[in-house]
Amino acid sequence: MTALENLWLHDQSQWLHVGVIGLVLALSASLVFRGVDALLTRAATGSDLLQKVRQTTRAPLNALPPLLALELVIFSAPDQLIGVSVVRQVCTVALIFCTTWLLTRTVSAMGDLMSSRQPAGAVDSVASRRLMTQTRVITRSATSILSLIGIAMALMTFPDVRHIGASLLASAGLAGIVAGLAARPLLGNLIAGLQIGLTQPIRLEDVVIVEGEWGWVEEINGTYVVVRLWDQRRMVVPLEWWTQHPFQNWSRSSSAIIGSVFLWVDYRMPLQPLRDELQRSCQASNNWDGRVCLLQVTEAGEHAMQLRCLVSSGDSPKNWDLRCEVREQLLACIQKGYPQYLPRLRADWDKIRPLAPERHA
Numbered sequence: 001m002t003a004l005e006n007l008w009l010h011d012q013s014q015w016l017h018v019g020v021i022g023l024v025l026a027l028s029a030s031l032v033f034r035g036v037d038a039l040l041t042r043a044a045t046g047s048d049l050l051q052k053v054r055q056t057t058r059a060p061l062n063a064l065p066p067l068l069a070l071e072l073v074i075f076s077a078p079d080q081l082i083g084v085s086v087v088r089q090v091c092t093v094a095l096i097f098c099t100t101w102l103l104t105r106t107v108s109a110m111g112d113l114m115s116s117r118q119p120a121g122a123v124d125s126v127a128s129r130r131l132m133t134q135t136r137v138i139t140r141s142a143t144s145i146l147s148l149i150g151i152a153m154a155l156m157t158f159p160d161v162r163h164i165g166a167s168l169l170a171s172a173g174l175a176g177i178v179a180g181l182a183a184r185p186l187l188g189n190l191i192a193g194l195q196i197g198l199t200q201p202i203r204l205e206d207v208v209i210v211e212g213e214w215g216w217v218e219e220i221n222g223t224y225v226v227v228r229l230w231d232q233r234r235m236v237v238p239l240e241w242w243t244q245h246p247f248q249n250w251s252r253s254s255s256a257i258i259g260s261v262f263l264w265v266d267y268r269m270p271l272q273p274l275r276d277e278l279q280r281s282c283q284a285s286n287n288w289d290g291r292v293c294l295l296q297v298t299e300a301g302e303h304a305m306q307l308r309c310l311v312s313s314g315d316s317p318k319n320w321d322l323r324c325e326v327r328e329q330l331l332a333c334i335q336k337g338y339p340q341y342l343p344r345l346r347a348d349w350d351k352i353r354p355l356a357p358e359r360h361a
Contacts, residue, residue, distance in 0.1 A: 021073050029065035056109035060102035067095050093154045100150025104143045111139030133204050133220060137197030140222040192239040193222060201242060202249060207316045209248035210237060214316075250316050258292050259319040261309040261327045264301075265334065269341035271295065271307075274330060278309055281329040287322035289314045304343040 071091050114135040202208060206217045208227060215229035225242065227235040250257055265274075275295045282288040292312035299306035309326055313319035334342060 025069035025073055026066035029069040030062070033061065033065045056112075057102055057105045060098055060105055063098050064095075064102060067091065067098055071095055089157060092157050096150055096154045096157070100146055103150075104146050107139055107142050107146065111135050133197065133200065133202070136204070137193050137220055141193050141197065144222050192243045193220075195243055196220065196239060206252070207250040207255070209250070210235060255315040256289065256291070256312065257316050257319050258310055258312045259323045261311070261323050261330070262298075263307045263309070263327070263330060263334075264304045264343045265307060266341040266343060267300075267305055269305075269334070269338060271297070273337065274307065274333065277330055277333040278311075278326060281326050282311055282322070285322055285325050287313050287318040287325070289318075303345060 074088050074091050114131065196202060202217050202220070202225070204217055204220065208215065208217060210227055213227070213229050213235055215227045215233075215235065217225060218228040218234070219226035220239075223239055225237045225239060227237060229235055278295050279293055282293040289312050292310050294310040296308050296310075297305055298308040309330070311319070311322050311326055313322050
């Protein structure tokens with residue numbers, strides 16, 4: 001038997017020894033964790049936070065103790081073993097990813113718990129929507145940052161990759177410029193997400209007008225916002241857009257809103273019947289909140305006068321329906337009681353008559 005074969009058999013026996021010890025320690029760590037998990041289950045009975053975190057992080061927690069045990073055994077093995085460096089590298093990367101998985105799941109569990117405690121079902125629950133928006137944006141931003149840190153730490157464990165990256169960044173700075181330009185949209189959206197989560201220019205279920213479209217903020221993700229339009233379309237807007245362009249937010253501090261209805265009538269139209277009809281229509285509608293019901297003459301044109309009706313509602317969809325109701329009722333009132341006072345085109349007959357051809361006997 002040659003020396004090489006003796007070395008191979010010796011390494012096999014050592015790897016078998018290390019494997020048995022690693023398997024025993026991994027099983028022992030799993031059993032210990034199961035006991036600790038049973039104690040945590042009893043302790044978390046009265047705590048929603050502990051129960052949510054425990055349920056969400058059960059999978060990474062089950063994998064973490066065996067990985068720690070294997071890591072301890074592998075790094076205690078002799079350095080002369082064939083392939084020990086590769087196994088150590090794999091165990092280290094697996095441990096980093098498992099830890100990152102645990103941290104991201106913990107952050108997500110805490111964010112879900114906060115969101116469930118503050119439902120945004122109420123139309124005017126500004127405080128609830130503010131808290132939900134902050135929770136979701138900050139949670140997703142923190143999850144993205146933790147994931148990036150985990151990937152970076154895993155790559156840093158490879159000396160070759162780290163050496164190549166350092167040499168590229170040190171050579172003329174071209175790689176740094178390209179990487180910076182490539183990462184600018186991602187970093188810009190990440191910073192914009194943190195800014196939106198902290199300053200609250202928009203919140204979930206806010207009524208907004210974006211690029212001339214009217215809708216509700218349906219989702220705020222890590223890189224974009226989904227706006228649910230009135231006709232059930234979805235507009236996807238990057239997060240960075242909200243910090244660089246003006247937009248309208250109709251429910252920034254409250255969902256209550258005032259809407260207007262414009263009518264054109266003849267100058268001879270009496271206004272008091274229309275004011276009475278407007279008041280009656282608002283009081284008969286469930287969409288009116290009782291705050292504003294007003295009719296005014298806002299313009300005197302060449303052929304007719306313009307009337308503006310102001311009506312208020314608890315939110316914009318109700319106000320739209322109320323404006324349609326008021327417009328229909330006022331037009332029906334004019335058509336029924338004062339059809340002669342609808343807008344008409346006037347002409348002076350005395351000035352037109354000389355233009356007519358003269359009749360000869």
